Amino acid sequence: MTAENAIADLRSALPEGSLITDPDSLQAYRRDRAEDPNAGTPLAVVRATSTEDVQAVVRIAAREGIGIVPRGAGSGLSGGSSAVDGTIVISLDRMREIRIDPALQMAVVQPGAFNAEVKSAASEHGLWYPPDPSSQEFCSIGGNVATNAGGLCCVKYGVTTDYVLGLTVVLADGRAVKLGGPRLKDVAGLSLTKLFVGSEGTLGIVTEAVLRLVPAQRAPTTLVAMFPTVEGAIGAVVDIKAAMRPSMLEFMDRVTINAVEDMMRMDLDRESAAMLIVQSDESVEIAAQQIEMIEQTCGMHGASEVYATSDPDESEALIEARRQAIPAVEKRGALLLEDVGVPLPRLGDLIDGMRVIAETRGVEIAVVAHAGDGNTHPLIVLDPTDAEQRANAEIAFGEVMDLAIALSGTITGEHGVGRLKQPWLADYLGDDVLELNLRIKRALDPDGIMNPGAVFGAL
Amino acid sequence: MTAENAIADLRSALPEGSLITDPDSLQAYRRDRAEDPNAGTPLAVVRATSTEDVQAVVRIAAREGIGIVPRGAGSGLSGGSSAVDGTIVISLDRMREIRIDPALQMAVVQPGAFNAEVKSAASEHGLWYPPDPSSQEFCSIGGNVATNAGGLCCVKYGVTTDYVLGLTVVLADGRAVKLGGPRLKDVAGLSLTKLFVGSEGTLGIVTEAVLRLVPAQRAPTTLVAMFPTVEGAIGAVVDIKAAMRPSMLEFMDRVTINAVEDMMRMDLDRESAAMLIVQSDESVEIAAQQIEMIEQTCGMHGASEVYATSDPDESEALIEARRQAIPAVEKRGALLLEDVGVPLPRLGDLIDGMRVIAETRGVEIAVVAHAGDGNTHPLIVLDPTDAEQRANAEIAFGEVMDLAIALSGTITGEHGVGRLKQPWLADYLGDDVLELNLRIKRALDPDGIMNPGAVFGAL
Numbered sequence: 001m002t003a004e005n006a007i008a009d010l011r012s013a014l015p016e017g018s019l020i021t022d023p024d025s026l027q028a029y030r031r032d033r034a035e036d037p038n039a040g041t042p043l044a045v046v047r048a049t050s051t052e053d054v055q056a057v058v059r060i061a062a063r064e065g066i067g068i069v070p071r072g073a074g075s076g077l078s079g080g081s082s083a084v085d086g087t088i089v090i091s092l093d094r095m096r097e098i099r100i101d102p103a104l105q106m107a108v109v110q111p112g113a114f115n116a117e118v119k120s121a122a123s124e125h126g127l128w129y130p131p132d133p134s135s136q137e138f139c140s141i142g143g144n145v146a147t148n149a150g151g152l153c154c155v156k157y158g159v160t161t162d163y164v165l166g167l168t169v170v171l172a173d174g175r176a177v178k179l180g181g182p183r184l185k186d187v188a189g190l191s192l193t194k195l196f197v198g199s200e201g202t203l204g205i206v207t208e209a210v211l212r213l214v215p216a217q218r219a220p221t222t223l224v225a226m227f228p229t230v231e232g233a234i235g236a237v238v239d240i241k242a243a244m245r246p247s248m249l250e251f252m253d254r255v256t257i258n259a260v261e262d263m264m265r266m267d268l269d270r271e272s273a274a275m276l277i278v279q280s281d282e283s284v285e286i287a288a289q290q291i292e293m294i295e296q297t298c299g300m301h302g303a304s305e306v307y308a309t310s311d312p313d314e315s316e317a318l319i320e321a322r323r324q325a326i327p328a329v330e331k332r333g334a335l336l337l338e339d340v341g342v343p344l345p346r347l348g349d350l351i352d353g354m355r356v357i358a359e360t361r362g363v364e365i366a367v368v369a370h371a372g373d374g375n376t377h378p379l380i381v382l383d384p385t386d387a388e389q390r391a392n393a394e395i396a397f398g399e400v401m402d403l404a405i406a407l408s409g410t411i412t413g414e415h416g417v418g419r420l421k422q423p424w425l426a427d428y429l430g431d432d433v434l435e436l437n438l439r440i441k442r443a444l445d446p447d448g449i450m451n452p453g454a455v456f457g458a459l
Numbered sequence: 460m461t462a463e464n465a466i467a468d469l470r471s472a473l474p475e476g477s478l479i480t481d482p483d484s485l486q487a488y489r490r491d492r493a494e495d496p497n498a499g500t501p502l503a504v505v506r507a508t509s510t511e512d513v514q515a516v517v518r519i520a521a522r523e524g525i526g527i528v529p530r531g532a533g534s535g536l537s538g539g540s541s542a543v544d545g546t547i548v549i550s551l552d553r554m555r556e557i558r559i560d561p562a563l564q565m566a567v568v569q570p571g572a573f574n575a576e577v578k579s580a581a582s583e584h585g586l587w588y589p590p591d592p593s594s595q596e597f598c599s600i601g602g603n604v605a606t607n608a609g610g611l612c613c614v615k616y617g618v619t620t621d622y623v624l625g626l627t628v629v630l631a632d633g634r635a636v637k638l639g640g641p642r643l644k645d646v647a648g649l650s651l652t653k654l655f656v657g658s659e660g661t662l663g664i665v666t667e668a669v670l671r672l673v674p675a676q677r678a679p680t681t682l683v684a685m686f687p688t689v690e691g692a693i694g695a696v697v698d699i700k701a702a703m704r705p706s707m708l709e710f711m712d713r714v715t716i717n718a719v720e721d722m723m724r725m726d727l728d729r730e731s732a733a734m735l736i737v738q739s740d741e742s743v744e745i746a747a748q749q750i751e752m753i754e755q756t757c758g759m760h761g762a763s764e765v766y767a768t769s770d771p772d773e774s775e776a777l778i779e780a781r782r783q784a785i786p787a788v789e790k791r792g793a794l795l796l797e798d799v800g801v802p803l804p805r806l807g808d809l810i811d812g813m814r815v816i817a818e819t820r821g822v823e824i825a826v827v828a829h830a831g832d833g834n835t836h837p838l839i840v841l842d843p844t845d846a847e848q849r850a851n852a853e854i855a856f857g858e859v860m861d862l863a864i865a866l867s868g869t870i871t872g873e874h875g876v877g878r879l880k881q882p883w884l885a886d887y888l889g890d891d892v893l894e895l896n897l898r899i900k901r902a903l904d905p906d907g908i909m910n911p912g913a914v915f916g917a918l
Contacts, residue, residue: 103803187871189876189896191658241564373644409642416646425647433638443898443902
């Protein structure tokens with residue numbers, strides 16, 4: 001009777017229209033963008049409108065021992081918000097308030113607000129929220145915080161955690177706590193704010209974030225370089241990174257270039273093996289020097305074509321090509337999305353190794369990368385109706401992570417472990433560090449109700 | 460017999476010359492720079508030479524239930540490494556190795572290395588480690604990590620945690636774990652690296668850190684402005700911060716100006732109520748624009764004198780005046796050092812309130828501040844032989860923290876809670892967040908042997 005009791009209690013505790021239990025309507029909340037074929041069906045979905053709503057749900061779930069899967073915009077790529085049978089999905093999609101405090105240079109944001117909406121609200125005050133996942137137009141801040149999301153400008157400006165000063169979190173027992181706050185420096189007590197960033201909903205549910213804003217970015221100069229070899233492009237990345245701090249340093253391989261060209265018709269050279277997109281947002285004079293040095297570096301590494309522009313629209317169009325890389329490759333089939341990263345000097349080895357895996361397993365792997373960070377997104381393309389290909393793709397998916405681990409890299413740089421990468425976490429962390437993670441998980445969520453199965457698997 | 464067993468076991472487990480038990484020699488390890496009058500006397504001091512040494516000591520201490528106080532350079536200002544009777548002090552002062560990896564743009568550093576030594580090693584490769592506590596010449600990286608230390612350039616470049624990519628930590632059971640590593644993005648598992656930064660030795664002992672380096676800073680332009688009123692200086696701070704991102708924005712009040720002038724003879728105007736030191740490290744052209752705007756802003760807020768220089772030696776001399784502020788004020792008597800911070804718009808209220816506290820309690824409070832961060836260091840000056848003054852100073856010390864809390868501020872921005880501020884932590888965090896801290900403390904150090912009494916008090 002647990003489920004029925006819970007539903008009845010949820011109905012009376014929540015505002016009208018917040019509770020979804022109709023089987024057809026539940027479908028829309030079963031999967032995130034990882035399209036996990038093993039996603040379950042929740043008991044109910046709650047579309048929360050406030051921290052209090054979230055608390056009410058967690059209290060009922062805790063009492064009945066029911067798991068909770070938090071969900072933002074559903075743009076996650078590791079299955080961190082895939083539903084689990086019999087759980088309650090708490091969707092934060094209706095909590096979208098954004099308050100900008102220009103004097104403090106901070107934003108107070110509810111988790112359902114989209115990343116691009118925060119950027120846009122900040123820009124009205126001449127301010128900037130840097131983290132910029134490619135999905136910025138349709139990913140939520142709550143998800144960004146949950147996965148410590150990165151993006152393109154991280155190579156200069158850091159990742160989400162670098163901008164999170166405070167969080168309101170609903171804990172596993174339904175209490176709401178405020179961690180950190182609108183203070184640039186604060187070392188009183190443990191760094192709990194930072195602990196919750198990247199915890200993928202396994203320790204609590206973020207219902208508000210205090211984000212640091214910075215003055216607006218200068219208009220950047222953008223350079224695109226095409227290379228006949230991947231080695232040339234990677235060599236240029238390493239040399240550029242050693243010489244300066246570009247505000248963007250992105251890589252696309254031939255498959256990706258062609259997929260983007262198919263979708264966007266930008267006259268990209270389809271024969272090129274690799275393309276770099278590099279940006280400098282320094283002052284006009286310094287940017288000009290940097291772009292000249294980047295041109296020379298690309299030339300030295302055999303670039304067949306180099307083009308630079310400081311026209312904002314043209315710049316934006318080039319970056320949009322990069323942002324559309326995943327959707328463009330998605331048109332070729334279903335994707336298994338990777339997110340492995342290595343120390344920068346091992347980037348070439350990683351890409352070489354992935355080529356071998358693709359050949360061995362007979363699958364296509366398109367590679368886009370935040371190359372300056374050593375963070376790559378190999379996209380394994382598959383026909384979902386072809387069982388053998390699917391099996392091979394899944395083997396390749398694991399082998400890419402094994403390869404990254406062997407190169408002192410990580411199994412996920414910015415997308416999170418979610419449910420899809422959970423089986424590899426122990427290999428990556430090792431027994432002692434995994435056990436340390438679990439001690440904290442158990443200390444904060446002793447009954448294991450927060451996002452069960454994500455990151456840590458069954459407890 | 461616990462103590463004798465432990466000493467015998469330490470002696471056989473450690474390299475020759477690592478163990479100190481002679482009562483006279485122990486004296487030097489009883490206090491840090493906070494000069495806590497309640498510091499105890501340890502059973503023994505171990506001057507570790509390796510992670511393995513630290514593990515050996517922790518294993519013995521854990522077995523015997525003996526507390527451990529970790530210690531870096533002893534420059535802490537909150538009593539975080541004050542000794543406790545009957546404990547073992549682990550001094551990391553002999554572990555000072557620094558390895559720079561220019562291709563990775565990272566430093567691998569042992570905890571006893573001084574901050575300035577890391578900066579210097581990085582600069583040989585054209586690289587820069589930004590965090591710059593005023594004590595950089597004599598504070599250790601281990602202590603910087605333990606307190607998440609800040610400094611002067613944080614207003615633009617962030618604090619220690621922003622540069623820590625990985626840590627080797629000896630846990631309370633003697634296991635050593637590697638958290639994070641040489642990867643710019645890594646979200647696999649909980650953010651344990653960030654949790655250990657700022658944990659003040661209460662969760663484990665850091666024996667190695669992987670630090671992110673960035674390209675060398677451009678030569679900055681430095682501006683000094685003198686103000687007839689504190690209000691004018693604070694008004695300028697708020698306006699400068701709203702308009703740009705300076706690489707330094709420091710404040711000194713009249714008492715501090717005079718103390719520095721007494722010590723350094725720089726021809727500072729002793730009648731001024733406040734002095735700002737502002738820096739821009741943008742390109743020459745942009746820096747010139749910014750400095751002009753800063754000059755105008757200071758003028759609008761009534762500055763009596765404004766002076767700017769891009770001469771590196773002169774710049775450095777001005778900043779050195781600021782770095783020497785605490786030592787200069789120390790010449791006036793013993794100090795109770797504060798480290799309270801508030802959201803920037805409340806900075807004026809904080810300084811006003813401190814003036815009232817000083818008058819009410821009949822003590823002198825000199826104020827230096829990382830003004831751009833809202834982080835202030837009120838220095839309460841006292842004659843240690845005057846019991847009544849000491850009592851009043853201690854009351855004022857608490858009242859300053861109460862004031863900061865009332866202004867939505869923190870009791871410590873960058874020095875840590877240590878032992879001196881521990882009684883105020885509960886007021887600042889509130890019961891729920893304190894309890895959350897304690898759950899993590901207990902999960903990682905169930906017997907409470909790691910830096911007992913620091914941050915959390917008796918468990």
